[in-house]
Amino acid sequence: MDEHLNHAPCGYLTLADDGTILTINQTLLNLLGYDINELRGKHINCMMTVSSRSFFQLYFFPLIQLQGTVEEMYLPLQPKGENPLPFLLNALRKVTEKGTATHCMFTLMKRRREYEQSILEIKREMEEQNRIKEEMITELELLQRQLEHKQQELVEMNSRLKVLAETDGLTGLKNRRSFQESLSLNMSLCQESSLPLSLLLLDVDHFKNINDTFGHLTGDKVLQVLALLLKESTKEDDVVARYGGEEFAVILPNADQPQALQVGEKIRSLAEASYSTSPWFTVSIGAVTMSLEDTVTSLQSKADRALYSSKRNGRNRVTHFDFLHRSTDPNSLK
Incomplete structure (x- = not known):
């Protein structure tokens, strides 16, 4: 990791699509009191509160998969042996030749009271959404399968169009x-x-x-x-x-x-x-x-x-x- 990013004034980590921590900077490690070997390669759930885990699965993952970005999401993290710390999360999902990774920036909230009301509201929403969580996951899985099918159809159609664009219709030779x-x-x-x-x-x-x-x-x-x-x-x-x-x-x-x-x-x-x-x-x-x-x-x-x-x-x-x-x-x- 770049040295400037490693010691940036905000926490930073990258996630695989299954939630595995790929990289994490020293700033976030210091805030949470962990050693890098305790978190790298582990699921992000290991640094979250119980309520954060549900919120993360219910809101964050669907949004980042569908939209590719998440802005200013409130998310408490669980330091090692201490009370939870409030963070604002901004994230961007990027697809490169090496694979797909979600880049997450965590900004520590120093004035938590301003967000307490929204936290309570979110909690109530979570309780309601947990009831229909399985239905949403099922629907998302169906949409994912449909999207993959459409993508495959598009690839095949583009391949056929390329052949048609290069081929003489009567003889089958190149045009x-x-x-x-x-x-x-x-x-x-x-x-x-x-x-x-x-x-x-x-x-x-x-x-x-x-x-x-x-x-x-x-x-x-x-x-x-x-x-x-x-x-x-x-x-x-x-x-x-x-x-x-x-x-x-x-x-x-x-x-x-x-x-x-x-x-x-x-x-x-x-x-x-x-x-x-x-x-x-x-x-x-x-x-x-x-x-x-x-x-x-x-x-x-x-x-x-x-x-x-x-x-x-x-x-x-x-x-x-x-x-x-x-x-x-x-x-x-x-």
């Missing part, structure tokens, strides 16, 4: 927004680790003709089949996304140029052979491998140019950006 976030993150990680990263952009060839000939439901089926092929052709660490319309994207962490072309050709050949599950279709693919100076925007732009080259040169092929300006293109595969 464009989620893809952009994944690309930025993976580029940063690979650049920091000096590892390669490649990106594939692919487009269903003549997709408009498929829609016009077979209908949009069949076109949707083609996209779903392609999504499954992409999942089958990639590793767990790869990121597959629907880029928009009939365009898809694949992020390949730790993949250099030959590996990117190998994955691209695998996807292309599987698509070409997929006529048994959907109308025959092919894909054009543009590949790019990240260079040191690349940004998210420049990498996507290069992949898009490579994709355009594949479509311009006959479709149903894989083109890597590195070979766009060469007279021969050994890494443009068909």
Whole structure:
């Protein structure tokens, strides 16, 4: 405990939710005549009068659990071998990564007479409230269970909303927004680790003709089949996304140029052979491998140019950006 807090001009302690004393300052120990080993780890009841215990359980614990704070509550404490001392209690319940604790500040009341009337009134209320104590506790337990249930529902709902926000509804792949976030993150990680990263952009060839000939439901089926092929052709660490319309994207962490072309050709050949599950279709693919100076925007732009080259040169092929300006293109595969 901080030395200033330990010798503050008022008593201070922290409680666990079950009433166990976690810490207590020297000021309060001196006022009550206890040694720290007599109180630390014990229930707070051990330093209370009989009436205070009932009051504490009936008023303090429900209030601190529901509101998180208690202000200026009158509470007599029982010193060791002496008459009770009157205190004003202020408390705050805090939830941190280390757990939940209630911080209590006890101010000794030097003018007790001003509070005697309120004490008598409180005592009468306590006698009445003791009669219905069990009913209140039962109701509070029910409310606690309901609150926990609602909290669990909220957690599950937030989880579902997060998945919906990141997923393309038709294909079940990541959507464009989620893809952009994944690309930025993976580029940063690979650049920091000096590892390669490649990106594939692919487009269903003549997709408009498929829609016009077979209908949009069949076109949707083609996209779903392609999504499954992409999942089958990639590793767990790869990121597959629907880029928009009939365009898809694949992020390949730790993949250099030959590996990117190998994955691209695998996807292309599987698509070409997929006529048994959907109308025959092919894909054009543009590949790019990240260079040191690349940004998210420049990498996507290069992949898009490579994709355009594949479509311009006959479709149903894989083109890597590195070979766009060469007279021969050994890494443009068909």
